[in-house]
Amino acid sequence: MSQGHPEAYGKLLEILREVDDLQRAAAVLSWDQQCYMPPGGASARGEQLATLERVAHERFTRPDIGELLDRLDGWAKGLEQGSAEASLIRVTRREYDRARRVPQDLVHRLSRARTRAFDAWLQAREERRFATFAGPFADLVALEVELTEALGYAETRYDALLDQSEPGVTTRALERLFGRLREVQVPLVQAIAEKPRRPGPEGVVAPAGSEGAIWEMCQSLLRDIGFDFRRGRLDRSVHPFTTMFSVGDVRLTVRPNGLNLHNTVFTVLHEGGHALYNQGIPAEFEGTPLAGGASGGVHESQSRLWENLVGRSREFWEYYLPRARQHFPALAELRPEEAYRLVNAAGPSLIRTDADEVTYNLHIILRFEIERALLDGDLPAAEVPGAWAEKMRAYLGLTPADDLEGALQDIHWAWGGFATFPSYTLGNVISAQLWDAARAAHPEIPDQVRRGDFGTLLGWLREHVHAHGAKFTPDELVQRATGQHLDPEPYLLYLRHKYGELYEL
Amino acid sequence: MSQGHPEAYGKLLEILREVDDLQRAAAVLSWDQQCYMPPGGASARGEQLATLERVAHERFTRPDIGELLDRLDGWAKGLEQGSAEASLIRVTRREYDRARRVPQDLVHRLSRARTRAFDAWLQAREERRFATFAGPFADLVALEVELTEALGYAETRYDALLDQSEPGVTTRALERLFGRLREVQVPLVQAIAEKPRRPGPEGVVAPAGSEGAIWEMCQSLLRDIGFDFRRGRLDRSVHPFTTMFSVGDVRLTVRPNGLNLHNTVFTVLHEGGHALYNQGIPAEFEGTPLAGGASGGVHESQSRLWENLVGRSREFWEYYLPRARQHFPALAELRPEEAYRLVNAAGPSLIRTDADEVTYNLHIILRFEIERALLDGDLPAAEVPGAWAEKMRAYLGLTPADDLEGALQDIHWAWGGFATFPSYTLGNVISAQLWDAARAAHPEIPDQVRRGDFGTLLGWLREHVHAHGAKFTPDELVQRATGQHLDPEPYLLYLRHKYGELYEL
Structure with missing residues (x-):
């Protein structure tokens, strides 16, 4: 993409490629870790991945990228908005500004807290007991709050994290979207639950x-x-x-x-x-x-x-x-x-990854609401299982037998993946x-x-x-692609039509 | 290894671990490249590997390692010679000094020349014609000579490269060793060649x-x-x-x-x-x-x-x-x-990787002699096939039908792996x-x-x-391990005894 471009653009691409090479290398190591690595390789592999991520992050946040972006500002203004060059500069600026806002010290503390939370999560799963996870999880939530404050946000702390997984999507927009989905899907699930259960x-x-x-x-x-x-x-x-x-x-x-x-x-x-x-x-x-x-x-x-x-x-x-x-x-x-x-x-089920098209979004909405309350300080980490059970009853009419069927089922929080669940529902809608x-x-x-x-x-x-x-x-x-904004109605229409016919509702 | 050690030792370990993580990551990428990577991944993978190697080399040659090594000098003198700490400091010093002697610019020119030589080698193999490889190979040899001058050496240019693959082994010692092997193995091969050939x-x-x-x-x-x-x-x-x-x-x-x-x-x-x-x-x-x-x-x-x-x-x-x-x-x-x-x-054969115990070292000696002559300027790259044929006749009594059976058979030179063949023979001897x-x-x-x-x-x-x-x-x-210096006699005794009996010599 660099022919006939300013020299600064070529230099920017060169640095971005170096960062990308390091990130892709991490992807290879992570793939091998999940597909082929013998157990003996685990601890060194963790170190190797941490080093690659740290070196890539350090390289990406060095001031030379900011200087190049500044030098390219004038040139970029004259570019067509949807061109690759304009997009590249816009996306790089967005990610660079985000990355620079997070102090290196916080990155380290988050990384350590995630490791501790992940270990506690594994232990808690064996015991089927959320309480074992609650302490390290509370520490992690506190650091995620610190992260949202470092990143900054317009309305809610959740916005700060959501902007990373879903650029341009706001908590307010999600709430409107999820409200509408809940309104249609909860009664649909109830209607299906009254019919005889079929094998899947x-x-x-x-x-x-x-x-x-x-x-x-x-x-x-x-x-x-x-x-x-x-x-x-x-x-x-x-x-x-x-x-x-x-x-x-x-x-x-x-x-x-x-x-x-x-x-x-x-x-x-x-x-x-x-x-x-x-x-x-x-x-x-x-x-x-x-x-x-x-x-x-x-x-x-x-x-x-x-x-x-x-x-x-x-x-x-x-x-x-x-x-x-x-x-x-x-x-x-x-x-x-x-x-x-x-x-x-x-039909309603307790485990998100087993959920069908009709119930899936309700599992996500439940998690979104709990994440929001955690970040806003309205729900202490230790009380997650109670909130979970209550919402599970309200949306799906079910009660988990233990925490493994409840708040311990997903890996996301233990790995510090906050505000990533909504992507699943956005995926359904889109x-x-x-x-x-x-x-x-x-x-x-x-x-x-x-x-x-x-x-x-x-x-x-x-x-x-x-x-x-x-x-x-x-x-x-x-x-x-569609001429429309993000809109839940086509998905809801699809669900009502398909399952209305299938279950004679 | 860092408990109760000077602070500088802990810092040194930290940097070495970072370099090691990057090098091991490159090893994972290279393994995948050879075992699993689809063809479409080739060009990006080459870039990723080059970046990892460059970043690791840059990190390893930054002056802070030298400063830490200087600070550890006094402490290291008081350590037991064979201790892990003393060895670590000695080996790191050796590799650091070597790496610092090579200008970054030469590293880049060598890397480019290797890529060109490798491509030419692939092409030359298809044509079964060394001449296609000779030009890029000559360029590469010239850069290897430049490398030996940058690294420095005691007696021969070959020493400069050999010291990397075989620390402490000199060209002079190799010549003595190889002379002795040739003296015993050439007649042994001739004697076996006179016997009826057996299936392998x-x-x-x-x-x-x-x-x-x-x-x-x-x-x-x-x-x-x-x-x-x-x-x-x-x-x-x-x-x-x-x-x-x-x-x-x-x-x-x-x-x-x-x-x-x-x-x-x-x-x-x-x-x-x-x-x-x-x-x-x-x-x-x-x-x-x-x-x-x-x-x-x-x-x-x-x-x-x-x-x-x-x-x-x-x-x-x-x-x-x-x-x-x-x-x-x-x-x-x-x-x-x-x-x-x-x-x-x-029995004598043309291809090194097919060679048996009796003939293997002769394939190596031939390559060693050609490498030496190339580095000393006594043999132009274009004349390698002639020298190859002559030595092949003298040591094994065979003549390659074409260059694919001769000087194009190994990948080593095309990848810039000079002075690495002797390791095979040292391996046999040891x-x-x-x-x-x-x-x-x-x-x-x-x-x-x-x-x-x-x-x-x-x-x-x-x-x-x-x-x-x-x-x-x-x-x-x-x-x-053995109480003896490196010595070819046990290997020669083994060969004469085993093959004397097998072939009734």
């Missing part, structure tokens, strides 16, 4: 010994949706994830012992959605802060779109049932319509907006899905989402 | 479809010799290698399609020897320059010892033949004595010295090998070699 895809299991065939199936499904194995690969890890070492090297994982329909087909579609996004980032963004997704929520919109709007559709199962039948005997007698009902079984826009532009998409042809859909996502990398905020991106 | 282990192949069973066999052989899979793992790569991400995480590889006896049993024993060395480095050395082998040659002594002195012994094949028979039908009818003869088939010393201390070792019990041997190596990490120079280490 977790119960559809391949026979032992078919690991090799299932692995082939995962790879071929990925290939079908458009994943390019010359520019990425599939591995196994306990917690499925997707990462990116460069625009030409995107890695995703499924569970090592994933023999049920959920762990294979839906995990492949979910992580495959993330991976297709990463593979669609333009090569010219390589080495810059633009070489990633627009936000956690936009990334999640891609995984949700492939997992739910494609993968849980009637059309998909007309195409995929004959293939899935080869490996899952329980599907042998099913017609596509029955398979469609099976993969869309819904996925429906994109799906509607893609089908409006190409009404033939559902018919193509029925034939296992995903090219038109992927092409539309490439052009309207992937090609922009991190150039725009989530709202800007959604506007450009 | 490369021809013993497992049936297609047994990849899974062969993989299990490799893992179980590794386990048998003492490799700890909780602190390491085995993977596949086109060129087998061993690396180390930390004391608790040692990785080795075999060929992805290795279905012959050579690619499995002998590669596992060879890389396994390296890997056992790495797993034997004391955890207290973690993060310092002591957490590695004493030199390339000492590392090679471990791989050669397990591959040749153990793996090509009669005793080993009494233990291993029944196991190998399960996978290699050609072994079904053989008695152990016949298997022993099979795996020790010898392996015999260690083997003799271990058996002198524990005469029961051969009998134990016959039963598949390698514990006593490994225990002796752990104590006398592995436990020292990089504390000593190769000669110091050999002296401490």
